[in-house]
Amino acid sequence: MVRAEIAFNGKARPLVWSNVKLCRAIDEYLVYRRVARHGVTTAPAAYRGLDPHGSLFRASDGEPFTFTRRVTGSGTISYSCETLTEIVRRLHYQAGIEGGNASAARRSFAVQLHRQGRSLKLIQTLIGVSSLSAVKSLIEADPVRLATIVSGVI
Structure with a gap:
């Protein structure tokens, strides 16, 4: 917890x-x-x-x-906690993720849960954001979803 x-x-x-x-x-x-x-x-x-x-x-x-x-x-x-922030930054770098940080990890986790069909309320609880609109903002930036939209237009 x-x-x-x-x-x-x-x-x-x-x-x-x-x-x-x-x-x-x-x-x-x-x-x-x-x-x-x-x-x-x-x-x-x-x-x-x-x-x-x-x-x-x-x-x-x-x-x-x-x-x-x-x-x-x-x-x-x-x-x-600057020490933990630096550890997370280093782990992202070692994994080849440019500009990775805790916010990016939270967004990736939210998008993955949404792709699995999890409810917005559950995602809200697990990632610790205060509003459903914040969850919606995170999952609307799903690169796979955006790619599908773009491929439908082009």
Whole structure:
């Protein structure tokens, strides 16, 4: 779960790990965290011996990532983590995705869900946007849909 206090829009939302490779990588990471003793606990019911109230992902020293609290001109509070932003940027670069960022990943996820026939309300919940019109704006930019429209005109 992305907690409301660290979500970019202040709204909690579920995290969905549906990719097999991603699930395997997270499993390996959790094993590493336990061996490295990053965020471990002695609580008997703790999953894999890790503190259930602690951060899932941690910096290389085992400490939780630090977030910067910002207040926009309109008074909206947002949080960011430059370290995570840089990691996401680097992962996109390594994958050959030019100009990749968290917003582009969110848009790709929304478009993929829409292509699978998922409801706009579900997409709204999963990507953590506040309005259905924001979801519609994201999925209307589907390059496959745009290509179909263009091919029908040309």
